[in-house]
Amino acid sequence: MGNVGLLFVGAVLFMNGLLLLGKVDARSGAVFNLFVGALQVLTPTYLIFTANDDPMKILAASGIYLFGFTYLYVGIGLLAGLDSTGVGYYSLFVAVVALGYSYANFRLLKDYPFGVIWLYWAYLWFLFFLLLGLKKDDLKIYTGWVTAIEGWVTGVIPAGLLLSGYWKHPTEIAIALAVFGVVVFAGLWPRTHRTPRPTSAAPRVGGAGAPT
Secondary structure (H helix, E strand, O other): HHHHHHHHHHHHHHHHHHHHHHOOOHHHHHHHHHHHHHHHHHHHHHHHHHOOOHHHHHHHHHHHHHHHHHHHHHHHHHHHHOOOOHHHHOOHHHHHHHHHHHHHHHHHHOOHHHHHHHHHHHHHHHHHHHHHOOOOOHHHHHHHHHHHHHHHHHHHHHHHHHHOOOOOOOOHHHHHHHHHHHHHHHHHHHHHOOOOOOOOOOOOOOOOOOOO
16 A cells, blocks of 8 residues: 555656656645645555554654645645645655654665665755755756756656565665666756845945946
8 A cells, every 4th residue: 555655656746746847836836745745644654553563664664644735735825825834844754854763774674775765865855955945946947857856766666666566676776766766866966056136235325336
């Protein structure tokens, strides 16, 4: 069931990337965020209730709530025209907690590919914090591309491989994911990051810089 949810996480990240890039209308994107957000709250609830008090299963399912609440928050915020600061600072919380889930996947669950994938998510949600919380609008295009790419790399493709039984060779997958993330996201930076134009201060009358 979690793998089905992961598939739609990929879909909503792809849609939100297109939304940031100006390819999807905000209100229509909001509706899809609500659909996936509801799914990502119901799924971990079911998984936890059926985990038979297995702490590792509960740990694995608990992180899904981080994303479910993100998508519900985004969807409601877009429909209601709310300021994005709340989502931005919640994203900082998610980014920090995602580092803990990455460690748990590496150390406790021995799931190395998802250890790397949680690092992807930590990076992406930190970008959301910078863009939505701190209003770093020059990051919008870069964040849009990272979001859309992560939709496929951390959601759609892993879900497809897991659902079809082709999720094999975890160490090699983890290495490939790490190399791909560093190369692609570093390469995107100079192509998509917009340097803010400096604003010149108004000249002071009779002072330095005053027109002559």
